[in-house]
Amino acid sequence: MTPARPAPDFTALLSDRARRMTASAIREILKITQQPDVISFAGGLPAPELFPVEAVKLATDAVLTRYGPAALQYSTTEGHPPLREWIGAKARIPAANVQIMTGSQQALDLLGKVLISEGDTVLVEAPTYLGALQSFQPYGPRYVELPTDDGGIDVDALEELLKTTSAKLLYAVPNFQNPTGRTLNAERRRRLVELTGHHGVLVIEDDPYGQLRFTGEAAPSLYELGLEYAGDVNANHVIYCSSFSKTLVPGLRDAWVQAAAPIVSKLVQAKQGADLHTPTLNQMIVTELLEDVLPRQIETVKKAYGERAALMLGHIRQQFPGGVEYTTPEGGMFLWVTLPEGIDSTRMLERALSRNVAYVPGSPFFALGGGENTMRLSYSSATPEQIERGVAALGETIRGALD
Amino acid sequence: MTPARPAPDFTALLSDRARRMTASAIREILKITQQPDVISFAGGLPAPELFPVEAVKLATDAVLTRYGPAALQYSTTEGHPPLREWIGAKARIPAANVQIMTGSQQALDLLGKVLISEGDTVLVEAPTYLGALQSFQPYGPRYVELPTDDGGIDVDALEELLKTTSAKLLYAVPNFQNPTGRTLNAERRRRLVELTGHHGVLVIEDDPYGQLRFTGEAAPSLYELGLEYAGDVNANHVIYCSSFSKTLVPGLRDAWVQAAAPIVSKLVQAKQGADLHTPTLNQMIVTELLEDVLPRQIETVKKAYGERAALMLGHIRQQFPGGVEYTTPEGGMFLWVTLPEGIDSTRMLERALSRNVAYVPGSPFFALGGGENTMRLSYSSATPEQIERGVAALGETIRGALD
Known part of the structure; x- marks a missing residue:
């Protein structure tokens, strides 16, 4: 085919919103780091060798036998x-306050859609x-950054x-945060909930990793504290998001939101327009795995990630020069490294790749820029040998950068 | 728990966008019509008794065996x-111009997101x-209606x-349209593509039913004509959406968009923020069914819907009073009834329900209102006996309404 006419000016036809969207900086970096021979601490993938593949096979067979065509019909x-009931029962709230989502990313997108005006x-x-910044960005938020430390x-x-500031919304990952691995301590949680409640600011608590604590003691969720503060599930100003992606498997895209009824009912309307519903079969498969497989899986994953984190921290202690700081996660998949001022982790990446090791520079995780001397390391899907060699490199x- | 504090004013905290969203009128009607004993022509569900449940079971087993954890990992x-390759090959375009979506509804949502400014x-x-109005609505479009007739x-x-008008976008369902069952004729297709191309207006061609033609001859898609007009896949001003929901099963939520590269690359960014990716396992299951099951399934569904449409039309001819007009679909799942002026199908619904039959009033399908004397009937999931009794009722x- 030969071009018959000049192409339309597609860029001019995009929405203002689309112009605000950019390709994920991390995604571009991940492409570079996926070279063979490179030990990558860059990705944030759950360890695939731990996935309960056989259990998913059996569960799929069981639900297709039990529900027949209903497992493949619109829903x-x-x-x-039953999935909403189970989640509600765990959280001691009615199933009506639980909305299933096609992955946590959809929860963030639809919460941004129904809450953030330009x-x-x-x-x-x-x-x-x-990923939260990427979901919210098209809706035109003005970000204000909250300083953080090890607590x-x-x-x-x-x-x-x-x-x-006249803030409307606070977004936080209180457990083993992505990217830092840090956890919001119990005392601060209470104050955060009281302060935001007092100022009429909604809180989105994003908690994909909370179940994956391998050391230390769990603090109550912001959602639980919000429930206590409000005294009623439909007056809670905290909105809770979690997912089966990190505890079970990510490829089924099953996650959920717990929120007050007026928020849930708007999310339902938004989701009708976004994808009608989360795939029926996938929800049934996850439901089938809740009682036996999920608890076992959580134990397996916690143990593995705990060992990998300890191993990485041990090698870091031995191999990293003085003046480099790092977090000590009590769960989850990530730790955070702060290099001495003046070292730019984005520029250093090329030298790391030449030594066959990769990480994600920290800068893209700052809504307003900065953090050039930081980096995120993931230990979740690395072998002991990769951890040893990678940390040494x-x-x-x-x-080398310090010299 | 007793309320400790007054609930936050959630409504005041919603985005302007969320205030524009409303519950689907149809969804509310469907709840009413789902009473037992009611013969419902209201829903738009594919016939579940035709779903290839056993084939899905075998396909799931096969892909979990073949791909192992990769079938359950992020993708x-x-x-x-392979799914994009297959779709691209069918359409004779590169796989790079194919974007997989979590159902057609997501295609419409993300196209609205990247194309429609307030x-x-x-x-x-x-x-x-x-459903398209519902997807586009949050992005603040101004609708202009195009008059339609049987062509x-x-x-x-x-x-x-x-x-x-300085239109940016034209949205159309050219084959067996939902709600009317009408098809845009071949001559008009050419003119539509030329006129919009000439005026620099993008076209979204929504084609979930195109494969389900049970009579008459297929016209080329607007997308094919756009390709001819532009002479290059990346200069085509027509964007094509289709889905496996009506040909295979809806519950897996697998659909796609074909578009020029600048549109696809924005859709990728939008989808990253919306749900990261369509469930991995589901895409692999569909891919597994493409060669053998899908063509057989299309034949089965076409035959069944053709018989049901003919049966419904036959009974309508016998049972409906003079002055009632209706469309004669050549495929798809719906037909459209126009009652004599002055009969309000929304008000008549209660009387129909008292006779144990349900339909969807036509008015919600008009972007700017009107059509009070119209209704949509679906024949796709009704038995011959239900069609006979339902049409009589x-x-x-x-x-009764005419008296």
Whole structure:
């Protein structure tokens, strides 16, 4: 075919919103790091060798036998009733306050859609989960960053910011945060919930990793504290998102939101327009795995990630030069490294790749920029041997950059 | 728990966008019509008794055995490569111009997201697919309606409207339209593509039913004509959406978009923020069914729907009073009834339900209102006996309303 006519000016035909969207910086980096021979701490993939493949096979067979065509038919936007019941029972809330989502990413997208008007102020951790920024971005938020330390969000700073900004929404990952691996401590959780409640600011608690604690003691979720604060499930200003992606498998795309009825009913409308419903079969498969497979799987994953984290931390202690700081996660998949000021982790990546090791530079995780001397390391899908060799190579790279 | 504090004013905290969203009128009607004993022509469900349940079971087993954990891991936003290859080959375009979607509804949502800025003019058929209005609505379009008749969109009227409105986008369902069952004729297709191309207006061709033609001859798709007009896949101003929901099963939520590269690359960014990717396992299952099961399934479904449509039309001819008009679909799942002026199908629904028959009033399918004397009937999932009794009851209801 030869071009008969000049192409339309597609760029001019895009929405203003589309112009705000950009390709994920991480996604581009991941492409580079996927070279063979490269030990990658860059990805954030759950360990595939732990996936319960046989159990999924049996579960699929069972639900197709039990439900027949209904497992393949359209279903309700709210989600498969037994799955919502189970989640509600665990959280001690009615199933009506549970909305099933096609992965946590959809939860973030639809929450952004129904909550963020152009120019609304959204408080985010510095650094924060990049995927949330990507979901919210098309809706035109104005970000204000919350300073963080090893105990999570600095709640004194939050108190000041709540007085001076007219924030509508606070987004946080309180457990083993992506990207830092840090956890918001129990005392700060209470204050965060009280402060936001007092100022009428909604909180989105994103908790994909909470079940994967391999050391230390769990603090109550912001959602539970919000429930206590409000005294009623439909007055809770905290909205909770979680997922089966990190505990079971990600490829089925099954996640959920717990929220007050007025939020859930808007999410239902938004989801009708977004994908009608989460795949029926997938919800039934997950439901089939809840009682036996899920708890076993959580134990398996926790144990493996705990060992991998300990191993990586041990090698870091031995191999990284002085002046490099790093977090000590109590769960989840990530740890966070802060290099001495002046080292740019984005520029250093090329040298790391030449030593066959990869990481994600930290800068893209800051809503307002900065963090050039930081990096995220994932230990979730690396072998002991990869961890040893990779950390050694990274240590050499950092020492080289320091010279 | 007793309420400790007054609930936040959730409504005040919603986005402007969320205020524009409403519950689907049809969804609310469907709840009423799902009473036992009611013969419902209201739903738009594919016939579940035709679903290839055993084939899905075997396909799932096969892909889990072949791909192992990779079938349950995160995967690329663009979609499963073999699935994109197959779709591209069928359409004689590169796989790079194919984007997999979590159901056609997501295709419409993301196309709205990347194309419609607040206040942009979107041309839609009168009546049009309600689900598209629901997807586009949050993005703030201004609708202009295109008059239609039994040959589809009135292209003379389109020509005039293109001169007087500064439309950006035209949305159409050219084959066996939902809700009317009408098909845009071949001559009008050519003119539509030329007129929109000439005026720099993008076209979204929504084609979930195209494969389900049970009589008459297929016309080329707008997408094919756009390709001819532009002479290059990346200069085509027509964007094509289709789905495996009506040909295979809807519960897996697998659909796709064919478009020029600049549109696809924006859709990829939008989809990253919307759900990361369509479930991996589901895409692999569909791919497994493409060669053998899908063609057989299309034949089975076409035959069944053709018989059901003919049966419904036969009974309508006998049972409906004079002055009632109806379409004669050549494929798909729906037909459209126009009652004599003055009969309000929404008000008549209660009387129909008292005779144990249900339909969807036509009014919600008009972007700008009107069509109070119209209704949509679906024959896809009704038995011969239900069709006979239901049409008779509906005839009585209409005669009652005429008195």
